[in-house]
Amino acid sequence: MTTAFARASNIFGWLSAAALAGALGACTPADTNDGANASGAQTATETEAVFAHDTSDLPADPSVRYGQLENGLRYAIMHNETPSNTAVLRMAFNAGSINEADDQRGLAHFLEHMAFNGSENVPEGEMVRLLERYGLEFGPDTNAGTNREYVIYMLNLPDASEELLDTGLMIMRETASNLLLDADAIDRERNVILSEERFRNSPLRRWNNALAEFRYPGSLMAQRDAIGIPEVIETAPRERFVDYYENFYTPERAMFVVVGDVDLDATEAMIREKFGDWEGPEEARPDPVAGEVDPDRGFEAGYFYDPEIYTILTIDAIRPGERQPDTADARFENGLRALGNAILERRLSSIISSGTSPLIQANVGFSEGEYDFATRASLLGVSQPDRWQEALGIMEQELRRAREFGFTQSELNEQISNMRTSLQNAADQAATRDNSDLAGGIWTSWRYGSVFGTPAAALERFNARVDEMTVEAVNAAFDAQWADTDPQVFLATSLEIENAEEAVATAYQDSTAVDVEPVEDTGATEFAYTDFGTPGTIVQRAEVEDLGLTRVIFENGVRVTLKPTDFEDDIIRVSLRFGRGELEPRADGEVVDTVTSSIFQSSGLGQHSADELQRVLAGRSVGGGFGVGEDAFVMGGTTTPTDLQLQLQLFAAFMTDPGWRPEGMAQYRAVAPEIRRNLRSSPSGLLQLEVARLLRSGDNRYGYPTEEELDAVTIEDAQAYLTGALERAPIEITMVGDIDIDAAIDAIASTFGALPARDGSWPDYEENRTVTFPDPTTEPVVLRHNGQDYQSMVNVYWPTTDDEDAHRSRVIRMLRQVLDLKLTERLREAEGFTYSAFNSNYESDVYPGYGYLWVGVDIRPENADAVYAAIEELAADMRNGEIDDDEMQRARQPLLEQIEEAQESNATWLGWLSGSFDDPSQLERIRSITADYQSITRDEIVEAARTYLDPNAEFRVTILPNEAAE
Template identity: 35%
Template sequence: MTSLHIQNIKPSPIPDDNLKCQKQIKTLSPLSFQTDWPMIPPSMKLVFLIATALVLRLSANPVAGEGSDLKPDANAIFGSMDNGFEYIIYPNSEPPGKFSVRLHIAAGSLMEDDDQRGLAHFLEHMVFNGSKNFTPAELIPRMQRLGIQFGAHANAYTSFDETVYMLDLPNMDEKTVDLSFTVMRDFADGALLTKEEIENERGVIISEKTSRDSVGYRMMLKQFEYLIPGSRLMKRVPIGTEEVIKTAPRERFIDFYTRYYTPKRMTFVVVGDVEAKEMEKRIRETFISMQNPQNPGQNPPKDIPPSGFGLRSEVFTDKELPSTDISLYSLRPYTQKPDTSTNRINQYPLAIANGILSRRFGILAKEEGSLILSGSASRSAYFNMIEQGGIEVTPTEGKWKEAVPILEQELRKAVQFGFTEEELKEVKANLINGAEEAVKRKDTRRSDGIAMQFIGAIGERNVFTTPETDLELVKSALGKITTEDCQKAFNEFWDTKDISLVLTTPTAPASAAQELKKIFLKSGAAEVTPPTEKALAPFAYTNFGKPGTVVQETKIEDLDATQLMLSNNIRVNYKQTDFQKNSISIKARFGSGQLSQPSGISGLDRFASAIFEAGGLGQHSADDLQRLLAGKNVSVGFGVGEGSFSLSGRTTPEDLELQLQLMCAYLTDPGFRPEGERMFKMALPMLYNQLEHSMQGAMIKVASHMHGGDFRFGFPAQETAMSFDNEMVKEWVMPSFKDAPLELTLVGDLDPALALPLIQKTFGALPERKTAKPNYEKRRKINVPARPDNKKFTFDSKIPNAAAMVVWKIPATGTDVKRTRRFNILASILSDRLREEIREKLGGSYSPRASASPSQELDMGVLQAMAQVKPEETKKYGDLMISLAHKMAENGVTQDELERSLKPIQSGLKESLRDNGYWLGVVLGSSQEKPYMLDWARTRDEDYSKVTIKEINDLAKQFLRKSNAILYEIVPDPKEE
């Protein structure tokens, strides 16, 4: 599915975690330390700062449509109180019996004084650490006992101009509702901000700052200082300065909290299965007593970009950069216009022009002999201060001088000759399709998603319109827009002499900046030719032969699903659902995946995944397919799993036949065109440079070691990867594509009476397939390393980002899912102990975490814990994690810990029942190959409810002992320049 999303200067998400500090805890996965090959085209360029418009609380409420001709969604209830506190209530029934709340505060790091840099974000942490109604150690356990998981259901983030607190509540019980309102009121003005808790949290913030540090972030700061010298934005990055984090006194916290956490800056959002009048009463009772201070905080001054400098060039180098990028920037002052229908429509021509130019770069990158890997054109807004236009290309290794003319000439070609009707037609089709789909899926939008849409509208001062209104605007705009309109908008935007040409690269000579400018100017003398339109053949894969028949049908009444066997031995599973309107998820699993991978050829699986889609089909290139399928809801992704290959996608009832045709086309006639292999190899130098200089590269070595050096879990030498070709992949995978056992699963808003004939004439018409896979018994054996042990892996980086990871060996899942469920609980309890000891008590790591990962295909499993820490403290915290786990083995866990772990898990179980992904990926996707998967679904909820403390303690006693642990230290070891 290709789409171009346009709204009233609706900027892209913040690209760097340092720019939007969020209380986010990531769960480790079974192979969380593996890295995939770069997708084609790769996305390895530095993304520049893009941010939302600065919120200035005015008399009008733009989200409610005041001051605009746009009508807000009539389902939303907007209200305000005498103290200026505003609220939005939006009744919504998906998922049923749940609701989400958000507290938006129009204050962020831009409002900080010089000696407060980082305190807006620090405060976001502190409100969880003691408030009027909760002691410092009380809030998170209280939430857990109600099924609210810290991180997953309770979260927050701080940006430049806003702080947002988020709760997603698992039920409408009185205790849950009471807690949510008490918590949010305490966040608003009840934080205690004690000296002791501030001191305890300083280390956590420093750890977070370190963990988010990266070469990309550092390079972005340098670029921004060059583009806008003295910018307040870059002096107010939310994570703050180390000096302020370590030394700011309590008084400076209180100053910011009392002057900016004020009712006039707050909006409370409630979305869910709620009764509006009752909820409005609660909101007013909870927040009406808040008062505004006599000396409220003011909004900050605006940054003003420089002007009158003409064409300038600069080069920034760092050997740790994964790629070289050439960027052309145009910056100017910006003031956001009101969100009106006219202003929304006026955004389309330039946005479409940028989309077309980006598409051109993508096509160029695939051409034989191309000098670029990717390119893009964009327009962004910076906090109601600055408007930026950017055109960027990523050259192939060592070819930045040759790539400069490509950027210049493609820009000039667009200015001089504009765009073609076919290019415009493709973009229009995708835009209209996206808007139409939003209308069709409106009634099953999730409450948490709607809540975040309101937060976005508040921050961007946009009217919260309905999908129907958006569709009407899209059609109105696109019905009138011509190629001339797009060219005019593009030319007007780039009609400036103040242009900054920036090169970021690992190494460059001292003269590179002057040479960069010289090459750019010289390119301007070269002739450019108009774009040409290429004839496009119709989609070639519509007839696969005689339709198959159903030879066996099994109704699974208790799970409301159906299993079929077709006449060609293809197995089909389907389940009709109503909780994701107009959406059907599909997956075809076949063959044996990594189990069948040629011995000793490490990385071939990733190579296959990377090149497959870029290789197109036999009759259509990947670029031709993008044009052919414009405006259609179809997609195909190829995956290589431990025990199978897969083709997957998501579609709609209307496009189901085309989706099935496309999947069968890839199954019967994958293109393996040279452009996929070519682009992969052009990107390899960037990938290996990134792995050499990042923790990610060291983690791959860890993954290889923990799997006993098995070739499927490591990366090959760069020269080995460079020797891979399409023929190697074809030799491996094509037998499975041809006739290996295949299981097709469809879950979603489908009508079986209409879907079945389409399946029969596509998958059912394919040649007969085998019914059984080889067992690959020897391939399932993993020779795990001996324990206990302590290993250190390094990477070449000056950034002090390190990690300690402990891995305990546990059994594979096999068919014993009951044991796996209990390992999940054990890991959850260990996570909580790591949080309490390493984060809360010692301030040693921002997000220590544990998870259990028993394999279903291989005869091994691991329970792993990880904490990102200072390089000199990896051994200290690694030993501490081993010690904490060993104490659990010796002394067991408490009943309260078990209950606090179980409740959030059970909340997630209930929620998963209304998720197509659960039914597709966990229950039905391999249910005929592995019938026990159905019993897993049947017994899941009851089994979790019967977990005993003895079962958890028995597992801890057996597997969490020091003698079963390997400590991995992952530390930077910078080489001399």
């Protein structure tokens, strides 16, 4: 099952993959592909082994042109047309925070910021403006990133014209060696960097750093978190920036990638012309030793305390190990490891699905040649805090069970099916891969010495050797990860534990004394929901030719919108709407909507538990999610033409026979306290937790439930809340993608078309369509978070209006865009108050008259009054008409480019079309969107500012540290 419908090991997605990436390392079936998810790429030119494929038996993707200039710069160019007439540029440097000296800690990342602050040919502050005029938005299209091992610069060009490509190459060339690094500009940027450090200083980041130090004590790697340390950020002189820049921004350390709708010959000539005169230092500075592993370390237990951290357990097996060459045999061994790790993770998922386990989430990982000095196998679990010993015991015992007795054939068959489907889908969808994904695969492949090949070649290798992926081979590969080394066990928790390391060691050792037995081979189970009765009859069919739509109504009332596209090969996106979502009746004060959204899928089906569905649907491209929207219940998923019938059968099964099993509620009750704990650990988290309700005068359909609210809801309440809509409400299905119209209609006819007749209409629940914006604040509402004492946030909300008038909503969107430009230039660039000023606008299409425009700024507590004053000054400037033509251009052009790109996005079309039977005006909004934004005038923006940025209507919220932390 390539897209899990209710994966129990991470069912709520509450601890993100990004948060775990550093703790786990790569270990999925994607390790068997040709590098787009691994890392490296390559053809020999002037020097030997310029790229990994020069010496590997793995073939490189022939559509990528590789080369190297005489100065050492490597480059890769690939023609691709998704999205059409666009291109992406990436420039990566094989150096990161590990390359810093002690008095440079944080300067690799700081330099990344300075790339936007003046160079020989682009004055300070002009680069972002220049790109905005072309339609690149600061952040999504113009960005950079730094970690321990590399720095990456990214430009997403909204058109692939020679003019814009030349501009993009010029900017990258400026970054490579022409930065001014003006001392005054550095000083102005210091507070921005400190603000970013403040914003990113989360419990998970502190845990990641503590875990790195435990794994690799005293290593340079553990000491080089990319954000650096405040003392260096505040005081490092210009000379230390220049030292890093001149020694590590060098052509032989750089890789330049262009992917998009470009001519290879012309682009290659432009790269050579722009970068050919770039010179590196006479003597290259070598990389430092990132760390080393003590092979005789022995068993060790570690402990990390933070009052706001999740309870996270890791078991590691660490041994010395450098990165190995990327070969076909190495990929095969990776595949064997990935299969074994996936089976262990699947077993843990089953335990979690029971609803009685102390584990909330579990992941298994493997990293070979980590930082080029360590190879590590990892098992990570997230636990209920007061049951961490039980959780550690489950982890240790399941790991030991797998090592002692291995895996069953049916378990292996399930994971091989998933791997085969993943590789087949990748091959089938290769022609419409996204520019950014391809560029990322190429440069990371170069960085980590692997070959960027084709999905078709990966599938071919899999098919050629799948018979060698036996239970015995997988067992051996799995066991080898953990053999010949003592484990390292680390506990992170919000509990203060006396003699914690000893307690962890004891819990682990006690678990090793528990006997384990082999897992029984359960065999396969067939999906029980394939017959829904006589296929339905169409009573109405119409074509909407200008939008490329086919619209169908079945005799039972099911309504369908189909849009075939060629934007994504072999991918179909499906959305299903029914009922009125949050508008549906519920008991006063009941949070049944939030609970239902969280437990519906994890409660399984009448004839299959959520865990069993994983086995039943193994190797099939079906899945999706369920949610309670403001005015509808929604199911959504992504599938393939081959599996469309099964996807619809799965949705129809949940409509007709939901399981309402208790384990779904049990899992949610276990994870909810940890979600609350995490949200209270930072200003932005507390914003999500509490402010949505404040903005609706206490309406608890919004915000996250309190413990008391959650405890008051039963699974029977959820069932009563949803059952009527499941059984009788009109159904609207929207489908976008690689669709055969007749096949799609037949699939719907045999599933949803075969259901009993739905009600002809459904109540609008007008009595539930009232939401009230709060009264203006004379003094800000103050909320207290439990994070660091220097983290705060100010928020201003202006009431606006609803979404009834599309043009009015678009004017408000443009108003927000202009305000965003002014906020960034004032609060970040000029005054250094913040790393980022956030903003959004919301005009409700459910609640008449309701909407707001929001500005939120991450700050130090002592700057709250000054930032509120600055926001008000900017709003007053806009009310007074201080908006120039350049700001209008820089606000409008990125929006227009986003709209043009969205026209080739199946996901966007799905959003545009879903619900269009209930609201036919959505179709006209699609038709008018580009011309409407083009028509908005400066005068309209000024008038909107006068109407909506009213200082007497503001609702302000200040989020400050808990008084105990001050």
